[in-house]
Amino acid sequence: MKGFIKGTIFLMLVIFISKILGFIFRMYFMRGAGEEAVGYYMASYPAFIFFISLVQLGLPIAIAKLVAEHFARGEHEKIQQLMRSIFYIAFTSCLIFIPTLLFVSPYIAIHLLKNEALTSLLQISVAAIPFVLFASIFKAYLQGLMKITPSAMSQLLEQVIRIAMVMAVLPLYTYTSSPIGLATLVMLFTVLAELSSFLFL
Numbered sequence: 001m002k003g004f005i006k007g008t009i010f011l012m013l014v015i016f017i018s019k020i021l022g023f024i025f026r027m028y029f030m031r032g033a034g035e036e037a038v039g040y041y042m043a044s045y046p047a048f049i050f051f052i053s054l055v056q057l058g059l060p061i062a063i064a065k066l067v068a069e070h071f072a073r074g075e076h077e078k079i080q081q082l083m084r085s086i087f088y089i090a091f092t093s094c095l096i097f098i099p100t101l102l103f104v105s106p107y108i109a110i111h112l113l114k115n116e117a118l119t120s121l122l123q124i125s126v127a128a129i130p131f132v133l134f135a136s137i138f139k140a141y142l143q144g145l146m147k148i149t150p151s152a153m154s155q156l157l158e159q160v161i162r163i164a165m166v167m168a169v170l171p172l173y174t175y176t177s178s179p180i181g182l183a184t185l186v187m188l189f190t191v192l193a194e195l196s197s198f199l200f201l
Helices: 002-033 035-056 059-072 076-112 116-144 149-168 179-200
Strands: none
Touching: 002 035, 002 149, 002 179, 035 076, 035 116, 035 179, 059 076, 059 116, 076 116, 116 149, 116 179, 149 179
């Protein structure tokens, strides 16, 4: 019980720090790229979140619950069997949905978001989905085993990398790129940050 309370407090602290880092990211993004570039990025971001939800198929929630149940009963072999099945489902999901999302991105940009220029942002965001998917699977697995620290640290690492790139790289392109180009660059930063978070796990 004491360990659970400590873990909960630690997770709350990480979420608080992550919110602060997210604010810092948005502040430097706005300062370095301007309102128009931020507008493009924010217009495409809900679609990015939808893409992730679509490909995840609700797997992380199911994994955390099932792994916790098997772990509590000492059924370690069943956990291994479960994870093998999950990875097969996740891989199949990527094979089906990622090409589909790349194909429909122009339609979403033109007909739903009413801005053809957002096509490049949507297609780049799709590149992050496999990393987000498998990172969420690992995080859910660790959560089921009551191991919170690796998941929390990967979340902080993702935010730190995004901020570092916005501070160090974005200013190099501020005066030579269009607003849509800057927004696309920051979306690429998001892809690289997600990759780093995945590799950390």
